[in-house]
Amino acid sequence: MTKHNAKTQPTPPSREAINIVWLKRDLRLQDHEPFLRAEQSSIDYLPIYIFEPSALRHPDSALRHQQFVYHSIGAMNAQLTPYHRNVEVFYAEAVEVFSYLCDAFHINEVFSYQESGIRATWERDKAVLQLLNQYSATWHEFQNNGVIRGISDRKLWDAKWYGYAGSKAIENAYTTSNRKPNAHPFPLPETLQTRLENYPSTFQKAGEKFAWKYLESFCSDRGKNYSRHISKPLESRTSCARISPYLAWGNLSIRQAVALVKLHPNYENHKRSFNGMLTRLKWHCHFIQKFEMECDYETRCVNRGYESMPYTNDDHLIEAWKSGTTGFPMVDACMRCLNHTGWVNFRMRAMLVSVFCHHFDCDWKLGTYHLAQLFLDYEPGIHYTQFQMQAGTTGVNTIRMYNPVKQSKDHDPEGVFIKQWVEELREFPTQFIHEPWAVSTLEKQLYGIETTYLDPVINLEECGKNARSKIWGYRKHASVKQESVRIVMKHTRNKASRNSLK
Ligand SMILES: Cc1cc2nc3c(=O)[nH]c(=O)nc-3n(C[C@H](O)[C@H](O)[C@H](O)COP(=O)(O)OP(=O)(O)OC[C@H]3O[C@@H](n4cnc5c(N)ncnc54)[C@H](O)[C@@H]3O)c2cc1C
Incomplete structure (x- = not known):
């Protein structure tokens, strides 16, 4: 653990008593329990966000995530200004920051949400807790979106989750602070700040206001x-809720979203679509709950039996x-659309994983960080579990292989989405767009087709077979079957308890 060095870093003049609100993936001002509790205390508080160099270096992290965070904080600060409050941004490891804060202030209490993150953030939290204990500061971590810490099975989970989702959101109120802001020794490096500020307009705008707008x-x-378009790469961009980045970074809470959808005057008119979306809000928490209970899914197969499954892993x-x-x-x-906008719909995400792991025969571990970096809504709890479901390494879910040509024909029959993102095919005749390699020399001449688009890197049919x-053969392995029993005991719920939100 690194200790703040008083010789090299400026220390404020007196040890003012203060509480801390530590913001993580909860970047909003409403329905916020840590802010509520901090406001209820007789001691003033400092809201902080920490950009940790080690987290920024982790292979799941991308500039777009950091930009979303940065601009979410900017939106919060604009709203906090009338109260003379500001989310203080630090650039250092969390332990360094808390060590500095504990020396500079008398920290009474720290308020935050529980983070169902990767192992690195879990270990970081343990180190912070140890430090706070040394300074006799109390850390209150609140349950986040109905995800429960410390349970060993899912027996009562559904009922508890419905209790959370149906409960009233907190209406936060803010008082004016009398504190004078102090400069601290961990500002964002200028180069990083400039990069954070230059947020491309092709990504969804950050902050609570935009979450509610969407x-x-x-x-x-x-x-x-919603129901008709959910699988279509083009139409889903408009017909899906598109609230995933706001939920992932906490601009919106799950129960805020549930309440708005359920109480909306259009609910009765579009019940099927809205109920489909409400179900997915529960899935959001269901997957995070799995990860909360086993965060090693970031780096190992959900079903350990698949750890020894061989892959070709062709670099090309x-x-x-x-x-x-x-x-x-x-x-x-x-892939190009994701690179540019940070979002594609569920079906296309599943297809990307399926092609990578099945047709290309590549280990999911070699592809998962790439998509994590591209998804603006990257949420570890959903990402690793969903990735593995599509990769077929859970042993308990139906194995689905998505043929990219079939997906293309079914969900983009006119090739509008393809032509938008694959420049080389923009002028390609629509009837050949799904399988450009199948166009004969004669047809090329007749239609005057010229393109620089590449031939497919594999034989789809052969590789699919x-x-x-x-994958079906491996599922019969004794070790896979044995693990499947463990997974069912730990992570599944009985059917009757699953559905009572609608
Ligand atoms: C390989 C893979 C990786 C994924 N990684 C992520 C991720 O990192 N972050 C993420 O938020 N979603 C992830 N998803 C799930 C899903 O694709 C997105 O949540 C969805 O596309 C977001 O768009 P939306 O907000 O319009 O969703 P809508 O369909 O409008 O649904 C509303 C909300 O429900 C939740 N939701 C929807 N589908 C799912 C699902 N299948 N599982 C869990 N929650 C769901 C999301 O929070 C979403 O915002 C992944 C799916 C796959 C196949």
């Missing part, structure tokens, strides 16, 4: 076609997948 426009209009294929140059129009369109026999 949700409101979904309920009042966009959501009416991995690179083609990452760069959107596989020669499969729908795969390349999705091999993948099916490999």
Whole structure:
């Protein structure tokens, strides 16, 4: 643990008693328990956010995430200004920051939400707790979005979750602070600050205001076609709620979203669509709960029996997948779209994983960080569990292989999405867009087709066949079966308890 060095770093003149609100993935001012509790205390408080160099270096992290965080904080600060409050931003390891704060102030209490993060953040939290204990500061961590810490099975989880989702959101009120802000020794480096400020306009805008805008426009209009469009790469961009980055970084809480959808005047008109979306809000927490109970899913198979499954791991294929140059129009369109906008719908995410792990025969561990970096809504609890479900390494879920040509024909029949993202195919005749490699020389001449688009990097049919026999065969392994029993005991709930939100 690094201790603050008083010789090299400025210390404020007196040890003022203070509480801390430590913001993590909860970047909002309403329905916020840590802020509520801090406001209820007789001691003033300092809200902080820590950009940790080690977290920024972790392979799941990307500038777009940090920019979303930075601009969420900017939006909060704009609202806090009338109260003379400000979220203080630090650039250092959390232990260093708390060590500094504990020396500079008399820290009474720290308020935060529990973080169901990766192992690194879990270990970081343990180190911070140890430090706070040394300074006799009390850390209150509140339950987040109905995810429960410390349970060993899911027997009562559903009922408790419905209790949370149906409960009233906190209406936070803010008082004016009399504190004078102190300069601290861990400001953001100028170069990083400049990069954070230059947030591309192709990504969803950050902050509570935009979270509500997306949700409101979904309920009042966009959501009416949710069920029909959810699998379509183009139409889903409008018809899905698009609230995932806001939930992932906490601009919005789950129960705020549930309440708005359920109480919306359009609920009765679009019940099927809205209920579909409400179900997914529960999935959000269901997956995070799994990860809360086993965060090693970041780096090992959900079902340990798959740890020894062999893969080819061809570097050329991995690179083609990452760069959107596989020669499969729908795969390349999705990867390029993700790179540019940070979002594609569930079906296309599943297809990307399926092609990578099944057709290309690559270990999910070699692809998972790439998508984590591209997803603006990267949420570890959902990401690793979903990635592995699609990779077929859970042993308990139905194995689904998505043929990219079929997905393309079914969900982008006119190739509008493909043409938008694969420049080389923009002028390609629509009837050949799903399988450009199948166009004969004669057809090329007749239609005057010229393109620089690449041939596919694999033979889809052959690789699909091999993948099916490999993945279904492996499921029969004794070690996979044995692990499956453990997983069912730990992570599944009985059917009757699952559905009572609608
Ligand atoms: C390989 C893979 C990785 C994924 N990684 C993430 C991730 O890092 N972060 C993330 O938020 N979602 C992830 N998802 C789930 C899903 O694709 C996105 O939540 C969804 O596309 C977000 O768009 P939306 O807000 O319009 O969703 P909507 O369909 O409008 O649903 C509303 C909300 O419900 C939740 N939700 C929707 N689908 C799922 C699902 N299948 N599982 C869990 N929660 C769901 C999300 O919070 C979403 O914002 C992943 C899916 C796959 C296949």
